[in-house]
Amino acid sequence: MAAAARFFTRGAHSKLSLVAVGGGGGAHCSFGAALLNASPTCNSRTKTQRRHAAHFTFQPDPVPTQYGPTQKMNLFQSITSALDNTLAADPTAVIFGEDVAFGGVFRCTVGLRDKYGKDRVFNTPLCEQGIVGFGIGAAVAGATAIAEIQFADYIYPAFDQIVNEAAKYRYRSGNLFDCGNLTIRAPWGCVGHGSLYHSQSPEAFFAHCPGIKVVIPRSPVQAKGLLLSCIADQNPCIFFEPKILYRAAVEQVPMESYTIPLSQAEVLEEGSDVTLVAWGTQACADERKENNLRGVKGAKPSPHDPCAEGSGKHGPRETGGVMRGHRSTDHPALGCGYRLQVGGENWPFAHQPRGPNNRRLCF
Amino acid sequence: MAAVSGINKMYGVCLHAVRVTAGLRAARLLQHRAFRVGAVHQQQPFDSSLEKPQFPGASAEFIDNLEFIQPNVISGIPIYRVMDRQGNIINPSQDPQGRISFYMTNYGEEGTHIGSAAALDPNDIVFGQYREAGVLMYRGFPLDMFMAQCYANADDLGKGRQMPVHYGSKDLNFVTISSPLATQIPQAAGAAYAVKRENMNRAVICYFGEGAASEGDAHAGFNFSATLECPLIFFCRNNGYAISTPTNEQYRGDGIAARGPGYGMMSIRVDGNDVFAVYNATKEARRRAVAENQPFLIEAMTYRIGHHSTSDDSSAYRSVDEVNYWDKQDHPISRLRHYMTARSWWSEDDERSWRKQSRKMVMEAFEKAEKRLKPSPELLFTDVYQEMTPNLDKQRQSMWRHVQQYKEHYPLDLYDK
Numbered sequence: 001m002a003a004a005a006r007f008f009t010r011g012a013h014s015k016l017s018l019v020a021v022g023g024g025g026g027a028h029c030s031f032g033a034a035l036l037n038a039s040p041t042c043n044s045r046t047k048t049q050r051r052h053a054a055h056f057t058f059q060p061d062p063v064p065t066q067y068g069p070t071q072k073m074n075l076f077q078s079i080t081s082a083l084d085n086t087l088a089a090d091p092t093a094v095i096f097g098e099d100v101a102f103g104g105v106f107r108c109t110v111g112l113r114d115k116y117g118k119d120r121v122f123n124t125p126l127c128e129q130g131i132v133g134f135g136i137g138a139a140v141a142g143a144t145a146i147a148e149i150q151f152a153d154y155i156y157p158a159f160d161q162i163v164n165e166a167a168k169y170r171y172r173s174g175n176l177f178d179c180g181n182l183t184i185r186a187p188w189g190c191v192g193h194g195s196l197y198h199s200q201s202p203e204a205f206f207a208h209c210p211g212i213k214v215v216i217p218r219s220p221v222q223a224k225g226l227l228l229s230c231i232a233d234q235n236p237c238i239f240f241e242p243k244i245l246y247r248a249a250v251e252q253v254p255m256e257s258y259t260i261p262l263s264q265a266e267v268l269e270e271g272s273d274v275t276l277v278a279w280g281t282q283a284c285a286d287e288r289k290e291n292n293l294r295g296v297k298g299a300k301p302s303p304h305d306p307c308a309e310g311s312g313k314h315g316p317r318e319t320g321g322v323m324r325g326h327r328s329t330d331h332p333a334l335g336c337g338y339r340l341q342v343g344g345e346n347w348p349f350a351h352q353p354r355g356p357n358n359r360r361l362c363f
Numbered sequence: 364m365a366a367v368s369g370i371n372k373m374y375g376v377c378l379h380a381v382r383v384t385a386g387l388r389a390a391r392l393l394q395h396r397a398f399r400v401g402a403v404h405q406q407q408p409f410d411s412s413l414e415k416p417q418f419p420g421a422s423a424e425f426i427d428n429l430e431f432i433q434p435n436v437i438s439g440i441p442i443y444r445v446m447d448r449q450g451n452i453i454n455p456s457q458d459p460q461g462r463i464s465f466y467m468t469n470y471g472e473e474g475t476h477i478g479s480a481a482a483l484d485p486n487d488i489v490f491g492q493y494r495e496a497g498v499l500m501y502r503g504f505p506l507d508m509f510m511a512q513c514y515a516n517a518d519d520l521g522k523g524r525q526m527p528v529h530y531g532s533k534d535l536n537f538v539t540i541s542s543p544l545a546t547q548i549p550q551a552a553g554a555a556y557a558v559k560r561e562n563m564n565r566a567v568i569c570y571f572g573e574g575a576a577s578e579g580d581a582h583a584g585f586n587f588s589a590t591l592e593c594p595l596i597f598f599c600r601n602n603g604y605a606i607s608t609p610t611n612e613q614y615r616g617d618g619i620a621a622r623g624p625g626y627g628m629m630s631i632r633v634d635g636n637d638v639f640a641v642y643n644a645t646k647e648a649r650r651r652a653v654a655e656n657q658p659f660l661i662e663a664m665t666y667r668i669g670h671h672s673t674s675d676d677s678s679a680y681r682s683v684d685e686v687n688y689w690d691k692q693d694h695p696i697s698r699l700r701h702y703m704t705a706r707s708w709w710s711e712d713d714e715r716s717w718r719k720q721s722r723k724m725v726m727e728a729f730e731k732a733e734k735r736l737k738p739s740p741e742l743l744f745t746d747v748y749q750e751m752t753p754n755l756d757k758q759r760q761s762m763w764r765h766v767q768q769y770k771e772h773y774p775l776d777l778y779d780k
Contacts, residue, residue, distance in 0.1 A: 092557070119560060125590055130549045130583030134591075137553025140538065141488065141567075143560065145553065157579070164543045165550070173531050173539035174522035175746045210747050210755075234749040263752075 058284050060251040064221055067254035076246040078220035078253045079108045079185070082227040083146065085257040087116045090144050092181075093231075095121045097131055097148030105150060106187055106246050132158035132184060136166050136236075139181035144231060149186040152240055153200040158184075166236040167211030180234035185227070188216065188240030189281050198243075201280070206238055213237040213262060218283035220251045225260030233262060242281040249284070439617045442664055443644060444634035448693050450701025457643060469496050471636075471668030474695030475600050477501055478641025479661075482649060483568060488554050489537045490547040490569045493528050494600065498570070502535040506724060510732035517779040522746070523738035545575040548584030548597070552658075555593035559656055566649050568596040573662075574605025576619045585626040588658035595658040596648045597628075600635060602667035607680040623660035635663030636695040666693070739779040740766070 063070055073081060086093050095109060101123045103110035113121035124131050128149055135147035149155045155162075162184070170178035190199040206214045213235055217223035223241065230237035268283075409417055416425055445457040469476060476497025483489075489498055496509065508520065512530045515523035521531060521539060531539025538547070538554075551569035558565045575581060576599055588595045599619040603610055616622065623630025629651070633640045641663055648659035666689040670677045677686070691697075703709035744759040745751065751759075766773045 092560070094556075094560070122591070125583075125586045127583045127586065129580055130552075130587045133546065133549025133580060133583060134553035134556070134587050137490075137550030137555075138557040139553070140550065141554035141557035143557035145557075160543060161546060161549075161580075165541060165546050168541070169539075170749065171746045172521065172525050172529070172541060174520050174524065176520060176531050176533040177539055178749070180749055213748075 058245065058249045061219060061221055063252040064254060067258040068256040070252035070254050072250060073220050073253040074247050075220045075223055075241065075249045076106050076108045078224040079227060079241060080110060081253065081255065082224040083109060083112060085228065086144065086231050087112060087120060089257065092142060093120065093144035093146065094138065095146045095148070096124050098126055098150045099123060100148050104148065106243065128154055128157040129161055132161040132166070135182050135184065136161060136179045139179035140169070140177055143181060145182045146231065147182065147184045149184060151198055152186040152188040152202050153197045155186055155202060162206065162212065163209045167209050171211060179236050182236040183230045183239060185239045185241060187243040189242045189244060191244045203240060215262060216240045216242065216280040218280060219249055220253045222260060224253055225258050226262065228257055229259040229262050232259060240280070244281055434616050440620045440632045442632050442634050443640050444637040445639035445643065446637050446698050446702060448698060450698040450705065457639065469494055471689060471694065472600055472602060472665050473497055474638040474641055475635045475663045475665055478638040479568065479598055479645040482642050482645035483566070486536060486565050488558065488565070488567045490551040490554070490567065491537065491540055492544065492547065492571045492575060493540050494572065495570045496528065499530060499532065499535065499537050502537065504532055504535055506728040507731065510728045514732040514735070515737065516732055516735035517738045518735055519738065522742045545571055545578035545580040548581050549587055551595055552584050552588040552591065552593050555588065555595035556591055559594050564653055566594045566596060566653050568598055570598045570600060572605060573599060573601040573610060573619055574608065574613055577613055585622070585628060589627045592656045593658055594652040594656050596645065596652055597658060597660045599662045600665055601662055602665045604667050606671040606675060618662055620660060620662035628658050628660050630660040632662045632664060635665030636693055636698060638695055638699050736779045737777055
């Protein structure tokens, strides 16, 4: 996690450009960007750093004022709020999955069944391929279908339905049919004690698949707005919710409905030396103190071409490099998509090791 | 002995029914059978004072004999039919009096298509597998549109993107076919649930073969539709083969109909080559599925006379004699024709002239579709998402640049603009 930051210690006055980026391949990804500080010196590694446990401190954003009155909510409460707004406004909306009726194993659907009825918030049998297949069919028939997969680690039985069916429904039917009304939600990412099967970040598998959108929020305010955007979006969306943030992330979140655009990344800080890309929990990592990196402003690349489109003065061409920080396996990782796209678009030779100003490209 | 009598309680009426002529009792969709699925799925109230089992997961009695339930020890679920192989009505009360009006060739399985399609409302949503062209044709899909899809020409509603027979029609409520098998089964359950909430007297029917019924998606779809109480008809065309795989390599139980009660689902097996039996069963299943919000499973026994596809030569795995039997002795079209000729509604002259006319119509549609332009290459890039994305737009522009640069290699005059 801090490894990405450790690479970057060259030169004086290194300014990082921090960018939240969409996924490679065909997926739309919406991310938050990490805050990094770059120090004038390169001696950050002389001090030994001792970690006692995987941890970070969530930094809430300033209270948003443009969406109406707010209320203190953690991440799972912001999800509940989004679902509540949706069920209230859209009579066709239904929420289903394992254990959602009593409130869900992460409390994301607490109170909704009592408020909206058992035909709208209901348990399904324990079968992920069924949950997603059912969701696709409901969406095709015109309902707003919100499917919950209990952990992203268990999404694989539904992989065929997602990749072969949901993603291709509109294209293969010549736009006669589509399942744009489908949103799949799943708890995502490492939590410290989850081990192999309660910690996975499988976004890379889906980012490769055109026809779906993959969205990962970094905070409660982002989560509610992005989830509402996914539900409204007329393409099937997968919304991964960083489970470590369910209780740890607390912000003032607007109570009314609002949306955050899916196809734009979010800039957290601007800079001119390197473009740093991160999503989900990684975007919350406060690595300033640990890595002596100076925070800089970032650009706002588009989801498909993280570093060229719309980067303006903050893309890697301008800053001198791209780093990606994420919490998935590096086997290869989602960042490889960036590498090729950055390589293809911004540099005449994909293997060119150094960018302008003789800066090394880091991946 | 208690075990046997226990089993008899479950299957007692079934054993009795097997002894009588098939087709008479089976017509009532297991209503009077002891497959009392309605009782099973409701969890009894907990009462620890009773000696009865209190497990929430099953509603049953205790026994003290160790005995396994043997599959297949009783005869298979009987096959409901209305006509014999010569087209004679067996039980006149089952004769539906001429609501069928059209034929189409999906060789050997025509009875399953026409019988079921005729029993549905036009608003009912159809999820198919790929061997249900007759359903689409019954609903009025023009020959030209079938041809357009098969030729992937500029008239294809699917914009030329899929292999032949992957047809679909929004107007006719026929969801576009996809190649992966059985994926439509849980989707049909979801669509039926949405349709139930709309409360507009609509049902959903889902077709699949006995091979696709082995997929996990089939299990998922059956279970979801039963637990979520969906107005849905599962229609299994058991045609004896999944490409080269015969049914005894596909399953060991009593076909697909026997699985229905395991899910708490009303189930029936019908003679799929008897268009009236298919019609009657589908009609009743549809009526009750909508009225009672529960799924019905119809297993239509039939035979795939043709090869699996043009890529297949079935003489590699089955005998010509076997195929000939079904073609000559038990063909759905022949049986209906015998029924009609016996009533002077059809004659040999009608048969000859209709065959000639049909051939002409089909050949003309072939030639017309063949001559049409192909869809515009632009359509490679649209509909991936609802909106065109920057990434795809770049690829599209790159494609055109390439095609312009090397235009002598690309026959653009064959493609729509």
